[in-house]
Amino acid sequence: MRNGFASVALLCALPTGGSTRRSLITSAGRRAQARSPFTPFRRDLPRIPELLPVRRTSTADVYDVQIQQGLAEVLPGFETPIYGYEGVYPGPTIRARTGRESIVRQHNTLTFESNVHLHGGFVPAGHDGHPMDVIPAGGSFEYHYPNLQDAATLWYHDHAHGRTSRTLYHGLMAMYVLEDDLERELELPTGEYDVPLVIADHSFNRDGSFRYLENVDLGFRGDTLLVNGAVSPRMRVDRRKYRFRLLNGSNSRSYTLRLGRGRKMLQIAGDGGLLTRPVVRRRVPFHPAERLDLVIDFRDYAPGTELVLHNEDGEAGTVAIMRFDVGRGGGSEDFRVPRRMRPREPLPEPVADRRWELGFGFGAWQINGKDFDHARMDARPSHGTTERWTFANRSNRVHPMHIHGFLFRVLWRSSGPVHPGERLGWKDTIGVLPNERVTVQAWFAPYAGKYVFHCHALEHADKAMMLQLEVMT
Amino acid sequence: MKRLAGPLAAVAVLAAAPAAYGQAQVQAVDGTEANHYENQWSTKRLTIRAGETVTWTFTGSTVLHNVAARGSWTFRNDDPKVAPPPASFRFDTPGEYRFVCEIHESSMWGDVVVTDASGAPPPPPPPPPLSEQPWLNDQPAPTRFDVSDERRPRVSRVRVARVRNGARVRFRLSERARVRVRFKKAGVTVKSARRWFGAGAHRLTVRDRRMGGAYRVEVVAWDRAGNRSRTTRDRVSIR
Numbered sequence: 001m002r003n004g005f006a007s008v009a010l011l012c013a014l015p016t017g018g019s020t021r022r023s024l025i026t027s028a029g030r031r032a033q034a035r036s037p038f039t040p041f042r043r044d045l046p047r048i049p050e051l052l053p054v055r056r057t058s059t060a061d062v063y064d065v066q067i068q069q070g071l072a073e074v075l076p077g078f079e080t081p082i083y084g085y086e087g088v089y090p091g092p093t094i095r096a097r098t099g100r101e102s103i104v105r106q107h108n109t110l111t112f113e114s115n116v117h118l119h120g121g122f123v124p125a126g127h128d129g130h131p132m133d134v135i136p137a138g139g140s141f142e143y144h145y146p147n148l149q150d151a152a153t154l155w156y157h158d159h160a161h162g163r164t165s166r167t168l169y170h171g172l173m174a175m176y177v178l179e180d181d182l183e184r185e186l187e188l189p190t191g192e193y194d195v196p197l198v199i200a201d202h203s204f205n206r207d208g209s210f211r212y213l214e215n216v217d218l219g220f221r222g223d224t225l226l227v228n229g230a231v232s233p234r235m236r237v238d239r240r241k242y243r244f245r246l247l248n249g250s251n252s253r254s255y256t257l258r259l260g261r262g263r264k265m266l267q268i269a270g271d272g273g274l275l276t277r278p279v280v281r282r283r284v285p286f287h288p289a290e291r292l293d294l295v296i297d298f299r300d301y302a303p304g305t306e307l308v309l310h311n312e313d314g315e316a317g318t319v320a321i322m323r324f325d326v327g328r329g330g331g332s333e334d335f336r337v338p339r340r341m342r343p344r345e346p347l348p349e350p351v352a353d354r355r356w357e358l359g360f361g362f363g364a365w366q367i368n369g370k371d372f373d374h375a376r377m378d379a380r381p382s383h384g385t386t387e388r389w390t391f392a393n394r395s396n397r398v399h400p401m402h403i404h405g406f407l408f409r410v411l412w413r414s415s416g417p418v419h420p421g422e423r424l425g426w427k428d429t430i431g432v433l434p435n436e437r438v439t440v441q442a443w444f445a446p447y448a449g450k451y452v453f454h455c456h457a458l459e460h461a462d463k464a465m466m467l468q469l470e471v472m473t
Numbered sequence: 474m475k476r477l478a479g480p481l482a483a484v485a486v487l488a489a490a491p492a493a494y495g496q497a498q499v500q501a502v503d504g505t506e507a508n509h510y511e512n513q514w515s516t517k518r519l520t521i522r523a524g525e526t527v528t529w530t531f532t533g534s535t536v537l538h539n540v541a542a543r544g545s546w547t548f549r550n551d552d553p554k555v556a557p558p559p560a561s562f563r564f565d566t567p568g569e570y571r572f573v574c575e576i577h578e579s580s581m582w583g584d585v586v587v588t589d590a591s592g593a594p595p596p597p598p599p600p601p602p603l604s605e606q607p608w609l610n611d612q613p614a615p616t617r618f619d620v621s622d623e624r625r626p627r628v629s630r631v632r633v634a635r636v637r638n639g640a641r642v643r644f645r646l647s648e649r650a651r652v653r654v655r656f657k658k659a660g661v662t663v664k665s666a667r668r669w670f671g672a673g674a675h676r677l678t679v680r681d682r683r684m685g686g687a688y689r690v691e692v693v694a695w696d697r698a699g700n701r702s703r704t705t706r707d708r709v710s711i712r
Binding site: 036038039040203204205206207208209211213214215216217218220221223224258260261263300301302303304305306307308310314315316317319320360362396397 | 504509510511512536537552553554575576577578579580602603604605606607608609610611612613614615617618619620621622696697698699
């Protein structure tokens, strides 16, 4: 009787597509399969447009951005409704220069509140995009970004509280590339050889729209990888060095990146800018909201070589990220990435130790047993000091912990040595693995005021794994 | 749907729910590392008759779960908890009813199909609009991540001849490659030369006034993809 019931359940559970399987092996089936919009490497990598200033003054560049609905062609032949900065996904890249202020006027044309957080930027508290500082529907706000920090790959995205898992998923994210003279002196690849890549996992409905199903525990997991808004695209490259600025723009998915059969990638920068020296990587863990600057030298490969950048932790459609097709051309470049890229700044000794326990409370994610409460202040570091913060993960999910407005150095991981790719540069987001403890040294400068720190798995942050800190002068 | 068949079949066999008349049981099954922590119900779709009861059980589960209705009916046992007590609902009206765990809705969902007393299936519900029907990625993962030149270059017809104060090495290359010629005496390299050559016949002349003696000459080539040819050898005696 028991078995009988189980078989009935099994029959009921079997998909109705049993008969369609046969058609896949006919020539018509093969053609249908080739037409699948999910076939990887069918589209060329889209270049993300760059935003031009509407006005330049002697000290600042002024930008105007509409936060609006739009349509993107993500699957060939289908229109996907999105929210986007200027109505595009991913939003337009802002290229700024250290020492020159950017003034970004954001106009919210959506029917709900929004705001903008410059992730990784040194930004005064009033312009940081605190979850409670929102732009009402139909309103505007002028964000002032002083850009008084070293060159780095930053990004800007929506941060209205409780909604980010949906708004970022539907497109409110964009790159913000900060450049400086030091980088220029190093003669790193620029122009068309400096390529931003936004990686995110998505799912789809039959009409081509993004499909979102909530999972507060694990976070959203899509079955398809998009790079710059295209399904696992291909990119034709010359035989020379390229700089790729990768952003993990996924809601909650962590990746392990690998090029081809474990080919060499040179990491030159992390979240907070250049490392002190380049680091060879053949396998890179990549958590939500982290950035990774990689130099890949395609002179090592013969014309016709195809290298797939892929995710070792993926399944089926979330394995292939993109493919590089090595063409002719190039080959005579003699530029080498310098062995030393920047000095390591001395930091003041830490003045305090704080410990943050990350876990699941009653129906919500918590830090030290607390949900987000904008009326409560959870930490008050002193301006200009450094503190040792330990994140202790008491769950079996990854928590990419992010501190707004400040950078930190990774000191220790309970799971093993800290990789030089994380140790030799500044970070603003650190993936805390299941049951791991990670200690960072955070530097509370240059600005004082009210900021937040939170888990950047967006479903966790929305419910409600976020605390507040106020830097006291 | 095809992609779900594998794990589902396993789950359905594991379920082994008692099939006592008048009620059916659905068990919460925690995800494991092997299935990427996809929490599921033991049964994704079960059919009962009007008036029968479905019981959701959470025995042995170590993750927070609850059960709640989606769509046109209302039911919710409680806030998510670790291993809450079983919850039941009696279905009196034929139709299709979706149930979920509120915090694992993306994977932990199922449908109860309630037939009338004769067992005739209820009229199928109208299909949801395209904007609510999932379009699953049907593509398998690629199996090759690295399509590159793996053919070794070939060095053939190696002939070394004595010239004044040195030697001339003739050879033939199957493809463009960097060629290395070594002159060895008693196993020790005395002289070495490297150069890029295209496909075809070539010659390389090495001169050195101090090179008198008998040599073993080794020729090797590497193409741009880094593939190495076999070593080809010849002998020469230089005066």
